[in-house]
Amino acid sequence: MRHVLLAALLFQRQREITDTLVELLNSTVHRINARAEKKATEAFVAEFTKVRGKAGLLGRIAAASLGAPEASVREVVIPAAGGEKTLKDLVAEMKATNAAFARSKREVFKSSYSNHYRAGLMKLLEVLDFRSSNDRHKPVIEALTLIERHKDSSTTYQPLGETVPLEGVVRKDWMEFALHTPDKGSQRVMRTVAHPAPQEPDPEPEPAAA
Structure with missing residues (x-):
């Protein structure tokens, strides 16, 4: 008892x-x-x-x-x-x-x-598990998983080859902060918004980022 x-x-x-x-x-x-x-x-x-x-x-x-x-x-x-x-x-x-x-x-x-x-938000995400049986929320769940997986990285961009859910997660008016199109090279997804994007993307795949 x-x-x-x-x-x-x-x-x-x-x-x-x-x-x-x-x-x-x-x-x-x-x-x-x-x-x-x-x-x-x-x-x-x-x-x-x-x-x-x-x-x-x-x-x-x-x-x-x-x-x-x-x-x-x-x-x-x-x-x-x-x-x-x-x-x-x-x-x-x-x-x-x-x-x-x-x-x-x-x-x-x-x-x-x-x-x-x-x-502080990263520490909250560490202890919270997000789930949903609604497919509409699947991109957000995937995005949260991505952030958690790469939270300790110090790289500027998400690693090449990483699938980053943007549709249904990032609003159109926020896309300018999520994407960086350099003068040369392909468009990259920003991992962090702490500093302005550099002029050139990282030439090689990087470790995971959040």
């Missing part, structure tokens, strides 16, 4: 510890994302305030719109903006700014992971 009770206790404690580790993994990733969002937002707000006249332009458009809420855009907004061309230029600039903001956020996320969080 004592053995049965002890086994039940250990089983329950194992489940609790696993749940806690998974929560820690999730919260760490969310923390990196929140930090990247905050830092990128602060940088872009500072840059926005440097642009002369933009705040005044938006203020005039808002005031004119509130002053004649039933009027058409052509009657109110365009004259307040100083012409249709000004609005088109503003829209084009904001689209470019949104794209730049998204990329800046990814840069901060990458830097935080590489320089601070990676070691």
Whole structure:
């Protein structure tokens, strides 16, 4: 009876510890994302305030719109903006700014992971086993296995001949950080994002990398 009770206790404690580790993994990733969002937002707000006249332009458009809420855009907004061309230029600039903001956020996320969080996340992956009976998640499971297998490597690229799952794992907007196309040689999959990619790929197959 004592053995049965002890086994039940250990089983329950194992489940609790696993749940806690998974929560820690999730919260760490969310923390990196929140930090990247905050830092990128602060940088872009500072840059926005440097642009002369933009705040005044938006203020005039808002005031004119509130002053004649039933009027058409052509009657109110365009004259307040100083012409249709000004609005088109503003829209084009904001689209470019949104794209730049998204990329800046990814840069901060990458830097935080590489320089601070990676070691802790690797230790969490060491003690957690990921499984799924859903084929849709198979690429992610394979990617986690690859990372675990090569976590201690110091090479820049994944070794030649290694099958690296990217489809269904790496989002399109993150591909620029996952792939490196040198001036000469074939495209390589980056193992680490800690430093900028060198100009040339490693000429020979390397030991495994994560």
